[in-house]
Amino acid sequence: MPQSLARVLIHTVFSTKDRDAAFQDAAFRAEVHAYMGGCAKTLDCLPIQIGGTADHVHLLTTLSRTLAVAEFVKEVKRVSTNWIQKRGGLFQQFHWQAGYGCFSVSESKIAAVARYIETQEEHHRKISFQEEYRELLRRHGQAWDEEYVWD
Template sequence: MPQSLASLLVHLVFSTKNREPLLQDECRDDLHGYIGGIVSDCGGRLLRAGSVADHIHLFISHPRTLAPADLVREIKIGSSKWIKERDKCLSAFHWQGGYGMFSISPAHREKLERYIGNQAEHHRVVTFQEEYRRLLTLYGMEWDERYVWD
């Protein structure tokens, strides 16, 4: 077969360093758009983004030619630099060191898009830590609580 094709849908989640509430409402749409550009430059497509003050969810059609860790690195480095340049008060901004990336069936696409779009409402009653533990359990991941948070 001369053409290589792939359908790799992923849900990517990560927080600000120490879950500090630094992502302000007025910059989130621009941040999501900027991250969409990074993903596009890497050969993927950002399908949906949602964030609250201390973390972000990204639904991505992952590029077939790039390792997951490399895409996350590009997103974190590029968006962190953008945040620091946009607001000099955030010159010490950092994302957490780790992340969660989960494969998504095309059959679950709409449900995930709704979930990501409803982050503000969702986090009125659920903390990031509670949500992240639930996601890890839902996706059958094993983790050590000592190494999940930074």
């Protein structure tokens, strides 16, 4: 019987709508990250490292061989948004930004990317999310338009 195999690693980054600092509470942020890991698993995408700060998230995962990147991001955002909004209060209006960045990761770089995601708090004491995102885009040779990248 023929077998289809794939090992595709992706680093996905997106922010809260208008970069709202919705996850200031570290315990809640950890819950959100764990929930997103569960969303990834449900999609047959192995979560390797998930982290971020009060206004954005990084996901290092595998990508299922039967799923497009856009489907993966759309579903993780949709399901996590519903879960966050059910928390009530100010979270009833929660949304992720419309866009995202998704970058390929070499097998040899898993540990470095995981560490980068793990140390987001420290990293963002030095640079803003926008500076970080621009640098990711530059490193991956991706052109962008400032007018549209921050929706």
